[in-house]
Amino acid sequence: MYKIKFIALKELRHIMRDPRSLVIAILMPILMTLLYGYAINLDIKNIKLAVIDFDKTSASSDLIGRFYNSEYFSKATDQVYIDDPEMILKKGQANAVLIIGPGLGEAIQKLKNIQNPANLMIDKYELGLTVDGADANMAAAAGSYSSIIVTQVIKDNLPPGFELPGIRISRQVFYNPDLKSSHFFVPGLIAVILMMISALLTSVTIAREKETGTMEQLLTTPITPRQIIIAKMLPYIGLAILDGIIVLGFGVFHFGVPFIGSTLLLFVFGVIYVITALAIGILISTMVKTQLLAMMGAMIVTVLPAVMLSGFIFEIKNMPMILQIITHIVPARYFILIIRGIMLKGSSIELLWVEGLFLILLTIVLLAVATRRFKLGVD
Amino acid sequence: MNLVKINNLDKSYGQLKAVSDFCLSADQGELLAVAGPDGAGKTTIFRTVCGLLEYNNGTINLAGFDIDKEFDKIKPLLGYMPQNFSLYPDLSVEENLYFYAGLFGMKKNEYEQKKERLYQFSGLGPFAKRRAGKLSGGMKQKLALSCNLIHDPKILILDEPTTGVDPVSRRQFWDILKKLKQDGSTIIVSTPYMDEVALADRAIFVHNGQKLIEGKPDELLSHFNSAIYKIKAVPSSEVMTRLNQIEGVISRRFGSSIHLYTDPQQKIEVHYNRLSQLGISSESIAPIKPELEDLFIQLMEKSDA
Numbered sequence: 300m301y302k303i304k305f306i307a308l309k310e311l312r313h314i315m316r317d318p319r320s321l322v323i324a325i326l327m328p329i330l331m332t333l334l335y336g337y338a339i340n341l342d343i344k345n346i347k348l349a350v351i352d353f354d355k356t357s358a359s360s361d362l363i364g365r366f367y368n369s370e371y372f373s374k375a376t377d378q379v380y381i382d383d384p385e386m387i388l389k390k391g392q393a394n395a396v397l398i399i400g401p402g403l404g405e406a407i408q409k410l411k412n413i414q415n416p417a418n419l420m421i422d423k424y425e426l427g428l429t430v431d432g433a434d435a436n437m438a439a440a441a442g443s444y445s446s447i448i449v450t451q452v453i454k455d456n457l458p459p460g461f462e463l464p465g466i467r468i469s470r471q472v473f474y475n476p477d478l479k480s481s482h483f484f485v486p487g488l489i490a491v492i493l494m495m496i497s498a499l500l501t502s503v504t505i506a507r508e509k510e511t512g513t514m515e516q517l518l519t520t521p522i523t524p525r526q527i528i529i530a531k532m533l534p535y536i537g538l539a540i541l542d543g544i545i546v547l548g549f550g551v552f553h554f555g556v557p558f559i560g561s562t563l564l565l566f567v568f569g570v571i572y573v574i575t576a577l578a579i580g581i582l583i584s585t586m587v588k589t590q591l592l593a594m595m596g597a598m599i600v601t602v603l604p605a606v607m608l609s610g611f612i613f614e615i616k617n618m619p620m621i622l623q624i625i626t627h628i629v630p631a632r633y634f635i636l637i638i639r640g641i642m643l644k645g646s647s648i649e650l651l652w653v654e655g656l657f658l659i660l661l662t663i664v665l666l667a668v669a670t671r672r673f674k675l676g677v678d
Numbered sequence: 679m680n681l682v683k684i685n686n687l688d689k690s691y692g693q694l695k696a697v698s699d700f701c702l703s704a705d706q707g708e709l710l711a712v713a714g715p716d717g718a719g720k721t722t723i724f725r726t727v728c729g730l731l732e733y734n735n736g737t738i739n740l741a742g743f744d745i746d747k748e749f750d751k752i753k754p755l756l757g758y759m760p761q762n763f764s765l766y767p768d769l770s771v772e773e774n775l776y777f778y779a780g781l782f783g784m785k786k787n788e789y790e791q792k793k794e795r796l797y798q799f800s801g802l803g804p805f806a807k808r809r810a811g812k813l814s815g816g817m818k819q820k821l822a823l824s825c826n827l828i829h830d831p832k833i834l835i836l837d838e839p840t841t842g843v844d845p846v847s848r849r850q851f852w853d854i855l856k857k858l859k860q861d862g863s864t865i866i867v868s869t870p871y872m873d874e875v876a877l878a879d880r881a882i883f884v885h886n887g888q889k890l891i892e893g894k895p896d897e898l899l900s901h902f903n904s905a906i907y908k909i910k911a912v913p914s915s916e917v918m919t920r921l922n923q924i925e926g927v928i929s930r931r932f933g934s935s936i937h938l939y940t941d942p943q944q945k946i947e948v949h950y951n952r953l954s955q956l957g958i959s960s961e962s963i964a965p966i967k968p969e970l971e972d973l974f975i976q977l978m979e980k981s982d983a
Contacts, residue, residue: 305780309769316768512764516825519728520781521753 302522306530310504314534324500328492328542332549335488336481343440349375349393351382356404362426362452366397371444384429394434395441398427410456473644482557485550486638487611490631492546493569494576494605497539499597501531501580506593509584524673528666532577539573540566560641564648568641571658572634576601578665579630585672605631633658680739681706681833681864682727687736689726689887696722697887700736704866704880706832709859711878711895712868713974719887720868721761724837727866728758741832754782757826761837763818767811771802771821774810775828782829789828796824799854816847823854834858836867840874852877872971883974890977895970902968904928904939904976907946909953910962911936917956924952930975937972938963 314321348366352359366372375393384396406424428445430438454463508514517527550556583596605611608622609631615623626632633654640646648655682704689697697719704710712720725731727738729749738745740752765774775796779789797803800820805813810821819839826834836855840848852874855865859879867878875881876895883890891901911917913931921929921936927949928939940946950960 302781309777512760512762515730515760516764519758522781
């Protein structure tokens with residue numbers, strides 16, 4: 300214990316005296332949070348809409364107004380090929396074109412004067428919507444947003460007391476009622492950043508001791524590899540937790556991500572996850588001889604899987620089977636489920652212990668392999 | 679009593695044999711020099727002895743413990759100073775010392791006493807707060823040695839501690855080693871400098887991973903069995919090549935002059951003719967006493983032949 304304290308304190312001195320790595324450790328998470336928080340935005344808003352209006356009645360201008368006043372659509376500029384929807388899309392002047400054929404005014408008028416609900420669907424009037432399908436998500440969104448607006452127009456023009464017939468879905472969204480993607484991303488981002496920073500810093504610190512030859516000196520003193528590993532981890536656990544708090548703070552206070560669940564539970568799982576990441580860093584350092592290689596190794600081994608194979612952005616269920624199997628050894632996969640559960644749904648330990656167990660198992664295996672390789676790797 | 683005993687050590691890197699059938703023993707209070715050119719295998723031997731390399735064959739025994747079985751018992755008794763500076767450059771002199779004290783489980787007051795003694799003989803006291811990376815070459819080596827002395831090791835293994843250090847610091851360093859030896863430490867030190875070999879109790883010459891000869895420095899020279907002459911001439915590469923073409927003559931550049939080794943049965947006069955063709959007059963040739971380096975060259979030639 301006494302010796303571990305010594306190495307840990309020495310490590311802390313290294314961190315404090317190397318402003319560059321301190322900057323990486325503190326500034327990088329902040330930068331990444333802002334970058335991801337703003338850049339990865341899957342909310343579809345401001346679809347550029349061009350309108351070709353053949354009706355030119357007050358009803359058509361009311362409809363156009365409703366489209367443009369919604370937050371989903373915005374006005375397309377420079378409508379040169381005003382009569383040719385395809386050309387508008389081709390030129391990229393708009394993402395969607397709404398074509399209002401003659402007769403909208405009449406159709407609305409008939410709605411207003413309706414006497415008998417049985418006559419409701421007699422007169423058919425069709426609006427045209429041409430959508431640029433290159434962006435599939437946006438095209439789908441344009442369609443559903445349009446029908447929401449049109450349904451509202453019909454409802455508003457029916458005489459009082461009349462209702463639209465048919466079966467409708469009454470939708471309720473839990474946990475993220477505004478369907479904001481930042482709520483979804485920020486917790487995942489914490490997982491990615493913790494993984495990257497922890498693995499990167501530990502692998503570099505051990506590689507540095509190899510590069511300068513101090514590792515050789517250490518191994519001839521009465522210190523066991525296990526003591527070195529524990530001592531090396533301690534200061535970085537602290538640093539990683541600090542990073543976690545910074546990113547969490549940005550998420551909650553800047554992006555307004557809710558935090559419903561238990562802070563303590565998140566802390567406990569967070570520490571386990573950080574140890575997993577540190578173990579990966581140590582394992583990498585046993586395989587390389589230079590700081591540069593350690594850095595590259597850590598980036599590839601941690602960031603790529605944590606972003607691509609963890610469910611951070613892409614749904615694991617939609618991946619090919621082989622990738623789905625691989626995700627089981629990606630620690631971020633478990634922690635993302637845990638942190639989203641705790642922050643957004645307030646999940647308790649009963650719902651998360653399986654993920655927690657997987658994380659602990661992974662950590663034990665990684666640490667065992669790292670300790671074994673540690674001594675052999677000095678040559 | 680043998681504090682260090684290496685028997686028939688073999689170590690290869692793949693196909694390359696780095697050390698073969700190497701034996702070494704050192705008694706308590708002995709200062710043993712291991713000399714040889716770069717690539718002779720000195721570092722490989724030392725790292726193997728310190729448990730940092732696996733070896734293929736042989737036995738290594740330190741302070742009565744087998745390195746394979748009881749390395750943990752050896753560690754507190756061993757001080758190893760690698761060839762390259764291996765302290766933390768961003769820590770100060772004192773922090774480095776304190777760190778190593780901690781590694782050996784030393785308590786604070788014990789350390790304070792020890793530190794003062796180490797400062798006394800190393801002269802590092804005034805630089806206690808200086809970062810190790812900012813020390814001069816000689817001071818760095820003294821600090822590295824001090825860190826390895828903090829736990830009073832019985833066995834000190836120093837890999838070329840004076841390489842790249844200025845002559846004054848080298849001298850000081852060896853004075854320290856002599857003192858340590860008098861205190862009872864067993865010291866094994868490697869060096870490429872033959873003048874340092876003369877300062878040791880015993881020396882081992884190593885070449886191509888093999889022992890060439892072993893003995894007390896002043897007795898070693900009795901093994902030299904050539905006639906030796908010093909030629910005052912510029913040792914240009916052309917002269918050297920043509921000198922070595924002469925039958926029965928080996929020549930080596932020695933600073934700004936040339937050493938000529940010949941068969942002691944043969945008189946030097948038989949070569950005068952050839953030498954004068956190279957512009958070397960008989961007046962510029964004089965017999966001299968051999969030095970350790972001359973012996974080394976002769977033994978190397980023999981082993982390579």
